[in-house]
Amino acid sequence: MRFAGLEIAPDPASFAPMWTALVCFAYGVTAWQAEPTAPTAVPYQARGLAELRGALDRSRSTHLTEVTGWLADVPAGPIDLQEEDRYLDLRLSILTGPHLAGQIVTDHDRTVYASLFAW
Numbered sequence: 204m205r206f207a208g209l210e211i212a213p214d215p216a217s218f219a220p221m222w223t224a225l226v227c228f229a230y231g232v233t234a235w236q237a238e239p240t241a242p243t244a245v246p247y248q249a250r251g252l253a254e255l256r257g258a259l260d261r262s263r264s265t266h267l268t269e270v271t272g273w274l275a276d277v278p279a280g281p282i283d284l285q286e287e288d289r290y291l292d293l294r295l296s297i298l299t300g301p302h303l304a305g306q307i308v309t310d311h312d313r314t315v316y317a318s319l320f321a322w
Contacts, residue, residue, distance in 0.1 A: 208305075208320040209274070217316070277321045278302040 210225065212218035247262070249255035280301035287306075288295040296307050298319065305319035 209270075209317060211314060211317040213315050 210218065210221070212221070247255055247258040249258055278301070280303075282298060282300040282303065284296050284298050284307070286294055286296050292310050293315070294309050296309070298305050298307055303319060303321050305317065307314060307319075308316040
């Protein structure tokens with residue numbers, strides 16, 4: 204497996220309208236074709252809410268470590284960041300590089316949205 208893309212949104216409600224298009228047209232088809240069919244399994248076995256929350260926290264931590272590794276493996280190269288648009292304090296910039304591209308929205312120095320992909 205390797206890094207394909209990263210999506211950052213301010214909150215789940217902001218991300219929800221984009222999810223279907225990303226899964227159907229950006230990542231889903233490629234993943235469906237690339238991944239072997241896995242047997243159906245129960246993802247988390249827990250005897251209560253606290254145990255389930257602990258399992259979810261461990262799973263998130265494991266996935267975060269995995270994604271961080273994928274990001275570190277993206278080949279380095281010069282990155283060009285061009286501001287495309289502004290609205291109030293928000294800036295939309297287009298990021299391009301030899302192995303990475305996408306869009307980033309920042310509010311001063313804070314990233315509020317990012318959609319990046321690597322090849």
